[in-house]
Amino acid sequence: MADVNKSPSQSRLLLISVPRTASNLMLKILNLPGQKLVTNEKGGYFFFNAFIKVDNNGRITLPLEERSEAQKQEIRDALQEAVDGLEDCAQRAEQEGKIAFAKEHAFWLTNPAVLGNQAEQAASFRLRIPDKYGPSQTFSPLNHTVLPDEYLRTWRLTFVIRHPALAFPSLCRAMQKFRQGGIMQREDTVGSMKTTLTLTWTRMLYDWCLEQPDLPGKPLVVDAQDIIHNPQVMVQYCEETGLDPSALQFEWESKQEVLDRQTMGPDSQSQQKSDVDLAKAEAVMLSTLLGSTGVIKDKTPTVVDVTAEAKQWKEEFGEELAYMLETTRIAIILTCLFLVFLVLRLRIGGITPGSPATQSFPRVNGSQQHSFSNLSLSHAQCVAAFPGLFSEIEDAVSRGPFTLTWSRLGEPLQGSVKDNQLYILNWQKKAFLSEQMLNERTAALNQLYRAIITSPEPLPDTLFALNIQDRPIAQSWSYARPADPAATKAGDFPMPHFAFWAWPLKYIGSMDRALIAIAEIEANWTFHAKIPQAVWRGTPWFNDVQNHDLRKRLIQVTTGKPWADVQALEWETNGETARNGLAIEDFCRYKYIIYTEGVTYSGRLPFHQACRSIILTPPMAWMLHTTHLVRPVFSSTLLQTEPRLGPPHQSDRIKRAWPTDLDAGDANLVMVSPDWSDLEATIAWLENHPIIAQGIANRQRELFYDGGYLSPAAETCYWRALIRGWSKVVEPEGREWTEHKGVRWELFSLGGF
Structure with a gap:
């Protein structure tokens, strides 16, 4: 018994x-x-x-x-x-x-x-x-x-x-x-x-x-x-x-059409009323789920x-x-x-009802931190670990199919994924690339290769184009895309920045090195103990044509201001180092970090997002692969008693790119006017509202660092999702694709090509 x-x-x-x-x-x-x-x-x-x-x-x-x-x-x-x-x-x-x-x-x-x-x-x-x-x-x-x-x-x-x-x-x-x-x-x-x-x-x-x-x-x-x-x-x-x-x-896939046929189609006429009523009831109770994707x-x-x-x-x-x-x-x-x-x-771990982490994405505990170094997560595990990470890919797929033609000059680089192996088919010769461009290409291909060979699941065979230029090239993987949806075309797929592999500048190094250094700073500095200034370093003439005075105007607005540590870089040693440069982690010692885009995007953004600091930026015109996770509050929302300053999003292009203005209690970044006219007032407002300011800074670090979105696991997850999404809509055209077998990356990486 x-x-x-x-x-x-x-x-x-x-x-x-x-x-x-x-x-x-x-x-x-x-x-x-x-x-x-x-x-x-x-x-x-x-x-x-x-x-x-x-x-x-x-x-x-x-x-x-x-x-x-x-x-x-x-x-x-x-x-x-x-x-x-x-x-x-x-x-x-x-x-x-x-x-x-x-x-x-x-x-x-x-x-x-x-x-x-x-x-x-x-x-x-x-x-x-x-x-x-x-x-x-x-x-x-x-x-x-x-x-x-x-x-x-x-x-x-x-x-x-x-x-x-x-x-x-x-x-x-x-x-x-x-x-x-x-x-x-x-x-x-x-x-x-x-x-x-x-x-x-x-x-x-x-x-x-x-x-x-x-x-x-x-x-x-x-x-x-x-x-x-x-x-x-x-x-x-x-x-x-x-x-x-x-x-x-x-x-x-949505199942709504099937349910509609069951409840309203001709077959429903032959059913008993009780069965029809049950089908109708099911249609009501499951309408959202069945109509969703x-x-x-x-x-x-x-x-x-x-x-x-x-x-x-x-x-x-x-x-x-x-x-x-x-x-x-x-x-x-x-x-x-x-x-x-x-x-x-x-x-999971430390989530509590109503905590800042539950506003958008989950907080992390020790076991999750360990998984952030795991390069072999399944697609389902990736989706669960990093909610929203693949939104850029999903949006690109939704824009529909596009034609991929052979590049006559080898730019962008073209290759294939076949049987979970990486092949290089069409590329620019080394003689046509600067040392910097060659490093960026090698880094990007190493990132892609790492994601492929660590995949626990078969990846679809596909042909691809990989662009290492700052400005996106149509129908390719690029480091950024236009933030304006009207300027984004079918085939525009953002890929992770090469810094996730390595950025051979003295004050950067690589993403994982920087994250370790930033973690040390954040462990010893509370937000309120940080330097109460807005920090920026950069080259004044390096601007987007849509805002060609962006950096120059920033220096003008901040010169002599006690709340600003804004300096033009003083380059030396042929542009390899700057006399007044800062290590990328040292930006995190400041309460406020000013972010400016360059000719297009700036690769500094993900590094700054690892800080428990507030990023102040004009509405961004370019989207990296994780920029869509930004939750901005506009300075005009903070400064409602200062209508003379005007809204920070003045053009239709910016309004289309950033249509939603959040409350400060939900934001993880502050967007200011493109001409910096309200920068000083915005910083003063944040200084006068320290609890709100700390919340914005906390939410940024909790999402991007604690949430693992800058981790090796998230990066490899994204590359594999990129391959999957791209393969659904790319349509190669031309006989060249079948005439070139390509070179395996293992061989190509040794040089001589």
Whole structure:
């Protein structure tokens, strides 16, 4: 008898949710068809049909004596069928050496007698459980489900939650659509919502788990906020439960057209009304997911303001529903319950609700820092570790296919990736390149080669063009692209800067060397202890034609100002060093760093973003591969009492490039006027608001450094995603591509070409 109730290890996973908690999104990301598991055709819903019987068209709380014996028997039969299906799934999984997977709403498992406030009659819905789980059925005080303790203990439970102030109004909106679509009557939806607008069943089941001494694994709690905004949690969830993290998907094809045909097409005319209504209900509940091609982050805020949400409910839902959601009676009480879960939820390292890191991207702990040096992350791991990193690639792919022709002069360099090997096909001879250009080309190709040979997955074969000039070349990989979407063309793909390999200047070296040096400074300098000046070094005449006085004007505005350490570089030794130059890490000793673009981009930007300092820059005209992660606040927003200074984004080009002006509490960079006219006022404002200023500086370092976006892992991830994205839209044209076999990089790198 000692082994009767022994758990079948961690081979059974049961997700417990309530409606509108992003649980279907979680399943989409988990990619159930790609996992080694057994489930059913409903995505793990075994109790759905049984609940339809219990719900009785919204009359779920109907006393048992008001139901006929036939109705009660229908419910028993449906519940038994659900349990039999669940057990069959578990047995098949055990036989096949896979994981059994189920997903149920908490109230679907709840005993119908308990739902009807007649717990004393719960025994009338006891079900048949195989004898191997024990000779008796125990229902401890917190177990109000139809599954006895002995059986429930064989499943590892995961609780999927979402803040009630977001989940419950979302359900109300769905119910309104049910009424508008004729799926349910008003009184039916109100009855259903009285059961579903609660975390009671979820909380009791969670507390039941905490009382059990022999569960196959601790109960897990996953917050919808993390599912949407913190993909690394999904990787950790897989590692915790035995699922395959490499199978995770964060983008997919839209399924909306298929669902539209099912609910409105000719086939729907031959179905029974109940089936059509269920299909319509599914269309409502899954509309966002089925119409999406990936995780839509702006569908839920990163911080929930219950008071602000509650103000909308009365106008949106009317008196009765608003009363059900009223902050003082439901939302706040349930929020307290929610916060208990939140403390215990499955999460990464040091994330806390409302911290600056959760505003956009996750904070990092020690284990993640270690992974930042891992060059062999899978694509799914890359997506999870570095949310938003591939946006530039995704945007470039969305611009559509383009033709790639053979370059007559070998510029840009052209090559191929074939069978996870790098070949050089067409290049400029060394005699035509300066030493600096040759170094940059070698660095870029070493970066590409490193990413290819460390890939844990096959990369698609493709032909490519790699441009090392400062100014982008059409249909190539370049260091930057125009920030103005109107000036960006199909085939414009940003690639990582060569400094991620090496930049042979005395005061730079390489990205990883600089990051180590910067980390030393940041460990010993608080933001408020830094030099209270704005620092800049550069060559005054090195400007973009669209703002040809940018640097000259900067020097004019800052000359003699106590708040500025702005100097034109005094070059010596043939331009190799400057008498007044600063090591790149020493910029981090200043509170404020002024960033100026050159003829196009400036490669200094990523180094400055590793500092816990505030970057002050005119709206940037060029986008490096991570510039899209910048979250700017405009100086005009900070200086609202100084309208005479005017907005910093004056041209249509700049407005298209940077259309969103954030609040200072969300920003990680400050954009000032292109003529520097408000630079002094902006610095004065930041000095007078030290807490806000520190927040801007913190968010920058937390994202770019702590978040790992400047790490070797992120760089190799980006190169591999670049190969994948480019291969989808490039269309080589001309016989030259087949006539040239190319030279393997290993041989090419030895020189002589």
